[in-house]
Amino acid sequence: xxxxxxxxxxxxxxxxxxxxxxxxxxxxxxxxxxxxxxxxxxxxxxxxxxxxxxxxxxxxxxxxxxxxxxxxxxxxxxxxxxxxxxxxxxxxxxxxxxxxxxxxxxxxxxxxxxxxxxxxxxxxxxxxxxxxxxxxxxxxxxxxxxxxxxxxxxxxxxxxxxxxxxxxxxxxxxxxxxxxxxxxxxxxxxxxxxxxxxxxxxxxxxxxxxxxxxxxxxxxxxxxxxxxxxxxxxxxxxxxxxxxxxxxxxxxxxxxxxxxxxxxxxxxxxxxxxxxxxxxxxxxxxxxxxxxxxxxxxxxxxxxxxxxxxxxxxxxxxxxxxxxxxxxxxxxxxxxxxxxxxxxxxxxxxxxxxxxxxxxxxxxxxxxxxxxxxxxxxxxxxxxxxxxx
Numbered sequence: 001x002x003x004x005x006x007x008x009x010x011x012x013x014x015x016x017x018x019x020x021x022x023x024x025x026x027x028x029x030x031x032x033x034x035x036x037x038x039x040x041x042x043x044x045x046x047x048x049x050x051x052x053x054x055x056x057x058x059x060x061x062x063x064x065x066x067x068x069x070x071x072x073x074x075x076x077x078x079x080x081x082x083x084x085x086x087x088x089x090x091x092x093x094x095x096x097x098x099x100x101x102x103x104x105x106x107x108x109x110x111x112x113x114x115x116x117x118x119x120x121x122x123x124x125x126x127x128x129x130x131x132x133x134x135x136x137x138x139x140x141x142x143x144x145x146x147x148x149x150x151x152x153x154x155x156x157x158x159x160x161x162x163x164x165x166x167x168x169x170x171x172x173x174x175x176x177x178x179x180x181x182x183x184x185x186x187x188x189x190x191x192x193x194x195x196x197x198x199x200x201x202x203x204x205x206x207x208x209x210x211x212x213x214x215x216x217x218x219x220x221x222x223x224x225x226x227x228x229x230x231x232x233x234x235x236x237x238x239x240x241x242x243x244x245x246x247x248x249x250x251x252x253x254x255x256x257x258x259x260x261x262x263x264x265x266x267x268x269x270x271x272x273x274x275x276x277x278x279x280x281x282x283x284x285x286x287x288x289x290x291x292x293x294x295x296x297x298x299x300x301x302x303x304x305x306x307x308x309x310x311x312x313x314x315x316x317x318x319x320x321x322x323x324x325x326x327x328x329x330x331x332x333x334x335x336x337x338x339x340x341x342x343x344x345x346x347x348x349x350x351x352x353x354x355x356x357x358x359x360x361x362x363x364x365x366x367x368x369x370x371x372x373x374x375x376x377x378x379x380x381x382x383x384x385x386x387x388x389x
């Protein structure tokens with residue numbers, strides 16, 4: 001095996017999608033156990049989009065009997081719809097069954113409004129956002145809107161749980177390495193610069209008053225919620241769809257997805273996880289039913305310099321880009337906000353500590369690890385259970 005995870009064409013039943021072939025990937029049920037087979041299929045994602053890819057239209061349906069026919073009858077009255085737009089420096093897409101009382105324009109407007117709300121509150125690229133206002137404020141309690149406080153509370157909790165492997169206060173370091181808003185640094189920061197910027201960071205310095213709708217700015221703190229806000233945007237867009245009465249959809253923002261119900265043809269939603277080498281090949285494919293999935297990887301967003309290539313994920317504990325051999329981490333969770341942030345945290349923790357954390361918290365996580373010129377897949381027990389469904 002060289003350059004890609006161990007997989008092989010799935011035989012006579014393989015489905016071609018353009019130049020791609022359907023692959024079967026083997027992941028042991030447990031160490032030393034017999035492998036199970038999981039089928040990858042059509043990649044319907046926009047080429048070049050990072051993270052997980054979107055819906056697969058070649059699936060099996062295990063639902064039978066009266067329930068199946070009832071679901072089919074309900075879905076038959078709804079039209080398949082596909083929408084797309086732009087947000088957070090990337091794109092969003094939604095595939096859904098459109099109820100008769102709704103129009104495409106109404107659904108598109110509701111999704112865009114939800115995502116615009118996240119940008120207005122949590123973007124570091126928008127100088128007028130609530131987060132930017134907080135970052136520029138002097139010491140003192142600063143008013144923050146409900147959604148921003150909600151996301152920040154979960155970010156701080158994850159920082160505590162991971163002992164700082166995830167830290168929403170590393171904005172100065174993210175910017176110094178050239179992954180924040182412009183102006184961009186022409187060269188990586190020096191050791192002295194990194195040491196100085198680390199003094200400005202520290203999730204323990206931020207306090208929240210949910211009742212008073214405000215957060216404590218100790219002075220000099222620069223929050224960056226980019227590793228969690230996109231996932232929350234998926235959740236908020238899903239809430240907007242739920243409020244409209246849409247009960248079957250696959251909502252995606254920049255490669256992070258949340259599924260509810262089934263596809264318009266009654267089949268389950270399936271998603272594929274990319275091989276983290278820029279090839280758009282699939283590592284594996286699995287059913288996503290009323291769950292979310294997010295991927296953090298080193299192969300899409302990176303910078304090149306005289307010192308070499310470095311990825312966008314910064315280890316708050318060192319101030320340096322992560323270089324622990326983890327190519328990508330995929331997390332499946334009920335909420336996309338949690339999946340998004342956890343994928344970043346596990347990437348920073350690395351395979352050993354990250355897998356231990358995943359097992360300890362019963363997380364469904366898939367690590368793809370660089371092993372010399374090869375890529376190796378390592379799945380938590382919870383992930384392997386979902387992949388076998």
